[in-house]
Amino acid sequence: MKIIYTISLLLIYCNLYSQQISGLVSDKKQNNIPGANIYIKGSYEGCVSDNEGKFYLETKIRGKQILVISFLGYQQKEINIDLDNPSYLKIILKEEYNELNTVTITAGNFNSSSKTKVAVLKPLDVLTTAGSTGNLVSAFQTLPGTSNIGESGKLYIRGGSSRESQIFIDGMRVFNPYTCSSTNSPVRSRFSPLLFKGMNFNTGGYSAEYGQALSGILLLDTEDIPREEFTNINIMSLGLGLGRIKKWKNSSLAFNGSYINMGLYNKIIKPNSEWTKPYRTASSEAIYRCKTKKGLIKIYTGYSDTKFELYSQDINYNDKIKHSSEDKNIYINTNYKGVLKHNILLKTGIAFSINNKKQRNTANYKQEIGIKDKNLHAKFKLSKRLNNNISTSVGAEYFQKEMNINKSSNEYYNFKLRLKQKSNNSAFFVENDIYFSRNTAIRIGIRGEYSSMHRKYSISPRINLTHRINTENNLSFSYGIFTQDAEDKYFAMKENLNIEKSQHYIINYQYRIKGKTLRIDLFHKKYSNLTKYANIKIADSFSSNGSAYANGLEIFFRDDNTIKNLQYWISYSFLNTKRNNKDYPYEVSPNFSSKHNLSVVTKYWLQAIKSLISVSYSFNSGRPYNNPNKEKFMNEISPNYNNLNLSISYLISPQTILFASVSNIAGFDNIYTYKYSTKLNNNNYYDVMPIKPDRKRFIMIGLFMTISKNKNKNQINEL
Amino acid sequence: MRLYILILATILLQNTAQAQQSENRAMQKALAMWGQEQNNEACMLLERISKLNDKNWLAPYYIAFINISEALKNSTNKNIENNIITAEKNIQLAYSRQGDVSELLCLEGMKYTIELTIDPMNKGRELLPLIRGKYMKAIRVNNKNPRAHYLLAYFSIRSSKFTGADTKKYYSNLDKSIGLFDIFEKQEMFSPTWGKKSVEKILKNKND
Numbered sequence: 001m002k003i004i005y006t007i008s009l010l011l012i013y014c015n016l017y018s019q020q021i022s023g024l025v026s027d028k029k030q031n032n033i034p035g036a037n038i039y040i041k042g043s044y045e046g047c048v049s050d051n052e053g054k055f056y057l058e059t060k061i062r063g064k065q066i067l068v069i070s071f072l073g074y075q076q077k078e079i080n081i082d083l084d085n086p087s088y089l090k091i092i093l094k095e096e097y098n099e100l101n102t103v104t105i106t107a108g109n110f111n112s113s114s115k116t117k118v119a120v121l122k123p124l125d126v127l128t129t130a131g132s133t134g135n136l137v138s139a140f141q142t143l144p145g146t147s148n149i150g151e152s153g154k155l156y157i158r159g160g161s162s163r164e165s166q167i168f169i170d171g172m173r174v175f176n177p178y179t180c181s182s183t184n185s186p187v188r189s190r191f192s193p194l195l196f197k198g199m200n201f202n203t204g205g206y207s208a209e210y211g212q213a214l215s216g217i218l219l220l221d222t223e224d225i226p227r228e229e230f231t232n233i234n235i236m237s238l239g240l241g242l243g244r245i246k247k248w249k250n251s252s253l254a255f256n257g258s259y260i261n262m263g264l265y266n267k268i269i270k271p272n273s274e275w276t277k278p279y280r281t282a283s284s285e286a287i288y289r290c291k292t293k294k295g296l297i298k299i300y301t302g303y304s305d306t307k308f309e310l311y312s313q314d315i316n317y318n319d320k321i322k323h324s325s326e327d328k329n330i331y332i333n334t335n336y337k338g339v340l341k342h343n344i345l346l347k348t349g350i351a352f353s354i355n356n357k358k359q360r361n362t363a364n365y366k367q368e369i370g371i372k373d374k375n376l377h378a379k380f381k382l383s384k385r386l387n388n389n390i391s392t393s394v395g396a397e398y399f400q401k402e403m404n405i406n407k408s409s410n411e412y413y414n415f416k417l418r419l420k421q422k423s424n425n426s427a428f429f430v431e432n433d434i435y436f437s438r439n440t441a442i443r444i445g446i447r448g449e450y451s452s453m454h455r456k457y458s459i460s461p462r463i464n465l466t467h468r469i470n471t472e473n474n475l476s477f478s479y480g481i482f483t484q485d486a487e488d489k490y491f492a493m494k495e496n497l498n499i500e501k502s503q504h505y506i507i508n509y510q511y512r513i514k515g516k517t518l519r520i521d522l523f524h525k526k527y528s529n530l531t532k533y534a535n536i537k538i539a540d541s542f543s544s545n546g547s548a549y550a551n552g553l554e555i556f557f558r559d560d561n562t563i564k565n566l567q568y569w570i571s572y573s574f575l576n577t578k579r580n581n582k583d584y585p586y587e588v589s590p591n592f593s594s595k596h597n598l599s600v601v602t603k604y605w606l607q608a609i610k611s612l613i614s615v616s617y618s619f620n621s622g623r624p625y626n627n628p629n630k631e632k633f634m635n636e637i638s639p640n641y642n643n644l645n646l647s648i649s650y651l652i653s654p655q656t657i658l659f660a661s662v663s664n665i666a667g668f669d670n671i672y673t674y675k676y677s678t679k680l681n682n683n684n685y686y687d688v689m690p691i692k693p694d695r696k697r698f699i700m701i702g703l704f705m706t707i708s709k710n711k712n713k714n715q716i717n718e719l
Numbered sequence: 720m721r722l723y724i725l726i727l728a729t730i731l732l733q734n735t736a737q738a739q740q741s742e743n744r745a746m747q748k749a750l751a752m753w754g755q756e757q758n759n760e761a762c763m764l765l766e767r768i769s770k771l772n773d774k775n776w777l778a779p780y781y782i783a784f785i786n787i788s789e790a791l792k793n794s795t796n797k798n799i800e801n802n803i804i805t806a807e808k809n810i811q812l813a814y815s816r817q818g819d820v821s822e823l824l825c826l827e828g829m830k831y832t833i834e835l836t837i838d839p840m841n842k843g844r845e846l847l848p849l850i851r852g853k854y855m856k857a858i859r860v861n862n863k864n865p866r867a868h869y870l871l872a873y874f875s876i877r878s879s880k881f882t883g884a885d886t887k888k889y890y891s892n893l894d895k896s897i898g899l900f901d902i903f904e905k906q907e908m909f910s911p912t913w914g915k916k917s918v919e920k921i922l923k924n925k926n927d
Contacts, residue, residue: 037763044745044767048760072801227849514795610883651881708848 021081022056023089025049025069033071033093041066041078059083069093073101075388097388097435103468105433105443105476135188137178140218141618142599144521144554144571145203148620149592150641151672151691153188154178157203158525159550159577159593160215160502163487167218168210170298170335172351173399175375179281179306180327180357190283190304190329192256197223203554204504204523205478208429208445208462209381209395214484214502214527224296225252225289230708234258237701238265239281251290258283271694274320277309295338295346302331315677315689317363327357340382347395348380365411376400391433399425403488421491423453431462439468451485451499458483458499474510479503486531490542498529498544515561525550530581548579548587568602588634589624591673594641596621611650618643625673628686642668656705663698742772746909750781758785762805769812776818777909779809783826784911790833799837806830821861822911825870828853832874843881850874865899866914868892873921890925893918 025036032053039046040061049055062083070076074093081089137155141148147156154162167174169191179188200219210217226245234241239260246253263278283304290297309324335349353375361367381395401424407417431445443464450457462480469475482504486497503526511518530546558569575595580587601616622637630636647661664670670693677687745768753761762782769778783806790802810826828850835846854874857867872892879886900915 035759037766039763039767042771044741044764044771046763046767048763227845228852230848607880610881651883 018058018060019062019083019086020056020058021067021083021086021089022054023091025053025055025071025091025093027074027093027095033074036069036071036093038067038069041068073098095388095438097438102435102438103441103466103474105441105464105466136191136193136220137188139193140201142569142571142601142616143201143203144519144556144573144597144599145216145552146573147575147592147594147597148618148641149623149672150670150693152592153181155216155218156592157216158523158552159548159575159579159590160525161590161592164213164215164484164502165217166210166213167220169220169300169333169351170222170349171209171219171347171381172333172335172349172379173212173375173377174331174333174351175353175373175377176327176329176331176355179304180308180325180359188281190302190331191220192258195222195285195287196220203521204525205462205464205480205506206482207443208431208447208460209393211427211447211449211460211482212399212425212484214482214500215525222287222298222300223289224298225250225291226254228708230706232256233705233707235703236260237699238262251288253289254287256285269695269697269699272692273310273312273694275308275310276322277307277324279306279308281306292338294340295336297336298334300331300333302329304329313689314363315675315687316679319363322360322362324360325358327355329353329355342384344382344384346380346382349378351375351377365409367409367411368407370404370406372404374402389435392431394430396428397426399427403491419492421488423451423485423491425452425485426450441466449483453485453491453494454497454499456499458501472511472513474508474512476506476508478506478508486544490531490533493533493539493542496539496542496544497531500527500531500544501529502527515559517556517558519554519556521552521554523550523552523554525577527579527581530579532581533583536583546579546581546584548577548581548590550575550577550593552576565605565607566602567604568600570601571597571599573597585633591624591626591634594620594623609650611648614645614647614649616645623673626676627674627688628676636674638673639671641670641672642666643670644668656703659700659702659704661700664693664696667696669696742768742775743908746777749778750909753781753785758789761785769809774816776813776816777907779812779816780818780822780826780911781909782806783809783813783830784913787826787829787833791829791836794833794836799833803830803833806833819861819906819910821857821864821867824853824857824860825864825866828857828870828874847878847881863899863903865896865903866911868896868899869914869918872896873918876921890922893922 025033025038027033032049034049034051034053036049036053036055037046038049038055038057040057040059042065043059043061045057045059045061047055047057064080064082066078067081067089068076068078069091071093073096075096077091077093079089079091135153137153140146140155145158147159149156149162152162155165155167156162157165167177177190179190198221200221201216202219203216206213206217226247229245229247231245232241232243239258241256241258243254243256245255259280259282261278261280262275263280266275266278281304283302285300285302287301288297288299305326305328307326309322311320311322314321331351331353333349333351335347337345337347340346354372355375356370356372358368358370377397377399379395379397381393383391383393385391401422403419403421405417405419405421407415407419409415427447427449429445429447431443433441433443435441443462443466445462447460447462448457449460460481460483462478464476464478466474466476480503482502483499486494486500490497505524507522509520527546527548527550529544530548532543532546534541552573552575554571554573556569556571558567560567573596575593575597577589577593578587579590596619598619599616600618601614603612603614605612618641620641622640624634625636625638626634627636643664644666645661645663646665647659650658650660652658671690672693673691675689675691679686681687745764749761749764749768752764762785765778765782765785769775769782772778786802786806786809790796790799790806796802806826807830810823810830813823814820831846831850831853835842835850851871851874854867854871857864858871861867872889875884875889876886876893879889897915897918900918903912905912
């Protein structure tokens with residue numbers, strides 16, 4: 001009886017008597033932390049620290065317990081306490097670094113993922129920017145650091161030629177990103193921008209993970225498993241497109257096909273050249289994605305076939321010359337990303353392509369070039385967060401290339417040439433991100449590459465230091481060495497050539513508040529080991545004594561919310577560059593550089609007519625060209641280039657969008673550059689011909705329809 | 720002796736019943752804190768409840784719901800990224816604990832709506848049909864869920880700006896949802912019952 005009495009008394013006693021715990025929560029620098037979560041492990045009892053970091057918890061629990069203290073951005077702490085003998089607790093929390101609360105290492109980067117807050121050019125901006133007509137590369141030409149070389153259409157970054165930049169999809173190189181083109185019709189990139197969830201445009205100072213690009217890289221990331229099933233039908237003034245995505249529980253299959261033929265368009269609006277076989281491209285792609293237990297597999301396969309034939313005026317001949325071109329391309333890109341043991345992330349992939357290109361010129365004689373190239377890229381990368389402050393990644397890759405060139409010409413005699421060029425490159429890279437604090441981080445990496453073409457190794461260290469001054473201001477410095485094999489054209493002379501090299505010194509400043517971004521870049525690029533020759537036909541005149549430099553200042557400003565429904569961005573680049581390579585007699589500004597480049601893009605949603613209107617203006621100051629009639633080499637400058645484009649996307653119904661765009665509405669009479677004849681005329685003078693756009697204006701009209709299970713889906717990128 | 724065992728048994732039974740009772744009391748306390756706009760404290764208590772009972776799906780449900788409501792109320796809030804991440808984490812947790820699918824689909828739709836309000840220009844294409852899909856699936860799973868009907872109707876009204884659809888039938892659907900709120904039967908003690916006041920407010924504002 002007595003036992004029952006004691007037990008019940010004890011139980012009642014325990015239920016009535018409560019204990020108090022109190023203390024102070026602060027960080028290593030003695031700053032008090034308000035709003036921290038403090039609770040007894042295994043119970044509901046807890047409290048929150050007040051504005052001064054002090055807390056006070058009353059509880060009926062007794063005995064030895066564990067007290068848990070946590071706060072966002074800090075490592076959770078557990079301490080042993082004895083509720084029978086509570087004491088005042090002084091708790092110090094350690095900072096925890098994660099993506100959301102630390103400085104972002106920028107490294108000269110324009111990141112445009114639909115997920116990041118710092119996106120500069122959203123993937124869908126490409127479709128709706130006036131003047132881009134869905135061509136991936138032209139939208140990037142509205143960003144600073146690029147030069148607009150109208151007759152080429154490729155990417156020219158900070159005074160570098162188009163071969164100095166590379167494009168990667170999911171980390172794997174794209175070997176032939178552009179379709180073939182004729183003399184003054186620019187190329188188009190092969191890929192639809194809608195494939196990608198994120199694009200990372202690097203105009204210099206890029207990561208040790210990538211190589212073979214003296215100037216910059218464009219990284220494209222494809223969508224992971226799509227969220228929905230749907231069918232797309234596109235009807236445009238230049239062709240048709242069809243796409244379908246089918247989705248299962250853990251996998252999806254997407255299919256896209258498109259056919260572009262300029263024939264009908266040429267009949268309505270006549271271009272300057274005479275197209276006997278108008279430009280036409282047939283392409284298809286299939287993408288399979290599958291989620292495995294610990295990762296994601298993506299398989300991309302694409303096939304495209306481009307053909308055209310035209311007659312155009314050439315300064316060297318009285319009659320027009322016939323140019324014809326055909327290329328067939330297969331590209332397969334398989335990659336896997338997943339998590340291994342110990343939280344190690346693995347990214348690996350294989351990319352393969354076969355490109356078959358035939359070009360024919362017929363003037364007084366026939367000249368034919370056929371190039372068949374096969375490319376392979378295999379890569380793997382392992383990354384891991386070692387501790388709170390350091391993450392590291394390490395990887396290796398292998399490239400193999402085989403080019404079969406068939407040249408034939410009957411200019412003087414029947415000439416046939418067959419060349420086979422094989423080369424391979426292997427590379428190894430290590431990179432570390434070290435966070436000294438939440439606001440200061442350094443990325444330091446090194447890349448070692450072996451080139452079989454040159455039979456040499458190159459070591460490229462790269463470093464980037466970023467400091468976040470406060471939530472709005474970021475400053476970063478970067479230095480790196482970048483290498484690239486000499487051009488394929490000079491493969492036969494490789495015994496005399498060395499790996500080309502460039503060094504980048506970049507200072508970058510960013511100011512960002514909600515909806516507005518300001519970026520200022522200052523850079524200096526020094527090139528060495530550039531290929532030089534006195535006479536292109538004499539192997540012994542080849543050497544790697546060429547050099548170049550490029551300096552510049554770039555300013556970029558984007559505003560998404562000052563004026564309602566209006567988005568706009570302005571970019572200005574100043575470029576000062578000279579090079580002495582190839583057969584240049586001395587250092588000059590190259591033909592693909594212009595001193596001042598300005599681009600203004602605006603997009604406005606007009607509710608009254610349910611349309612997105614976009615106007616873009618671009619200006620490039622004149623480009624140097626060589627006048628052989630004058631003594632000084634490359635001393636003349638072409639006229640300035642101006643362009644004003646307009647596009648409208650009208651929402652006819654939830655499922656249908658009408659799109660119309662006009663380029664050069666102001667009708668500027670632009671001249672890209674001048675071409676001189678190779679022979680003196682009767683007056684001992686070299687004749688000249690301006691190279692102008694093939695069409696003064698380009699008009700495109702398209703109807704885009706989306707059909708999906710849910711009735712209200714539409715394709716407009718909602719502006 | 721028998722009395723001894725009886726008393727001991729009663730005390731022991733009380734303890735297990737107490738466990739459920741104290742969890743219920745904690746849930747009630749958390750919801751009360753939220754009612755008084757102490758969102759932080761409410762979420763912290765709900766997280767403790769969630770950790771202690773891995774069969775409780777309503778605790779993560781409410782953590783997600785509190786974060787979602789906070790974000791929807793104030794889309795310029797600096798904390799909005801955390802709101803979205805926390806909501807997503809807890810919705811998935813609730814799913815894994817066999818939570819009510821229809822209610823969770825409603826939460827998913829609301830979470831995507833937050834993403835849409837942050838960046839309508841670029842996300843609209845993808846999210847408009849996705850959000851509608853979630854609400855429509857919620858209705859298919861449970862035709863009597865008043866929240867699913869309300870959210871679908873209200874979202875259709877808000878997005879009629881872009882779709883150009885006529886809002887008359889959506890308003891009448893909202894009206895019908897009030898009837899569903901009235902006959903709704905809770906499956907559990909803390910099953911969600913919110914929404915009727917919001918519908919009434921929307922209908923009132925329309926008529927003003």
